[in-house]
Every structure is written in C-alpha cells, then in structure tokens.
Amino acid sequence: MPELSRRDFLKLARDGFLYLNGALTLGGLLRFLDYNPGPAQKTAFDLGPASNYPLGSRTSLPEIPAFLIHSEKGFTALSLVCTHLGCTVASDAKGFACACHGSSYDVDGQVMHGPAVLPLRSLRIEITEDNQLILHTD
Template sequence: MAKTEKDGKSRRELITLGSAFGLMGLAAAGTGGALFKYMFPVVSYGTPQKFLIPLDDLPDVGDELIFDDMKVVLRRQTETEVAAISLVCTHLGCTVNRVETGFQCPCHGSQYDSDGLVVGGPAPKTLPWLEIKNVPGGQIEVDTGTSMPEGTFYAVV
C-alpha cells in the first residue's frame, strides 16, 4: 500500500516554527523592556546631606573648590558671595567632571557649561544649585538636599 502525503506541515515542523517564533518574541520583549527602561531612567541622588565649611577655607574670589566626597563645587563670586553647584548628573546620577568648558558626565556624555546649564547630551535639566546658610562659629552650611534657582549666590559674613 502506498503512503499518501499530507498537505501542509508535519507536527514536528509546526513545533519547531512555534518555538522559533516564541523565542524571537521573547527576545523582542526583553529588548523592548530594556529600551523602555533606558528612556525613563530612575535617578537616585542618595540621602541629602548637609556639611560645614569654615569661612577660612573658602576659595579666593573667582576660584572654585571641589568637594569630591560630597559631589559639590563651591564657587566664590565676590569677597562676600558664594554659590554651591551639585556635581551629580541629572541624567543617571553619575558624578560629572570639571573640564575647561564647564562640566562633563563620563557615563553618557552630558555636557554642562560653567554654570551647570545643559549644552549637550541626554541630561534633562541643569545641575542643581544648592542652598547655603551662615552658621555660628565662622562657618557656612551647604545643603545638598535643597535646590535653588540657577545663579543664586549667598552672602557670607
């Protein structure tokens, strides 16, 4: 008796094709999920901290002092005015580096001018300017948890 051929695919071919399409769908879903997460980053700046700087340690007029451990740069505008700018990139929270033209993020290439304004890269907003208070004992207090408008300088006594 002659064997008759079936029209269409065999059971084995259907299982193979179904598995292949299933794996491609899983790969596409994983890639889409990673892309979605990249487009909406979760930035964690850590616990806001306050730290003290003696007035005697302030930089000269026109100079800056970088506090790497606190991720802050302190800028002295005049004899009586200072400002603090956060060094935490607003894209994904990396610490930016001081460069000749301003600041640059080593992680994804965001670029900021000397005042922390975004001039290139994926960063969504400017570097935060931080609150400074005069405290007793000839010191100032920088609050890394309180942002102020750009260009906010504080009078030091």
C-alpha cells in the same frame, strides 16, 4: 500499604504546591516587613571658614559631590550629580562633563549637550554667625 490512585496523587501534589507557595509568599512578606534601610544620609556639610575660599575660587568637594563657587555675588554650589542618570560629573575646561553618557554643562551648570535636559542642581549655602560655611544637599 494501599495503592495511591491517580486522583489522590494529583490532589496531594496540588496541596503540596499550594502549601509551598504559601510558605514562600509568607517568607517574602516577612523579608519585606523586616527591611532596614540603614542610617539616613548626611544632608548638611560643614565646609569650614569662608576665608578658606577666596573670591574667584572654584573648589571641588568630591566627598559630597559638589562644586563650591565664590563670586562677586557670594557663594553658590552646584551638585556634581548628572541630571540624566545620576553619574558624577567632572570639571573640565568648558564646565562639567559626564563620562557615563556624554552630557556636558557650562560653568553655571546649564546643559550644553545632552542627553541630560535639566541643569545641574543648585545647593543651598548657609553662612553662620561665626562665618562658617554649611552646604545643604536637601
């Protein structure tokens, strides 16, 4: 068996690292191209008949998360996702509060105390011909 020179050893090590680097890169590329984001999230929610929400009612919809308000102006809905970092806000005596970072909003979703600077997002409410409420989050 011939003795391996220092030059041959370094060349062999370099080639081995290059092949290993190529294989790892190719594996990462294949994983990237094979990414499956899963099913699309639901953007329309059937809330049932409008008669289930009497005038003056304020209903929490935790599965969405949203807050449905029935006032003299009609139906409105606010997203319960904090505009600061996306935590879910909770209803309190003054409006809504984020337990994560301390943001607070009034009953109309306007910022009362930061770090959030944007109000809660308004969601679209559709009333169908048969008086059913559909909440759209898109």
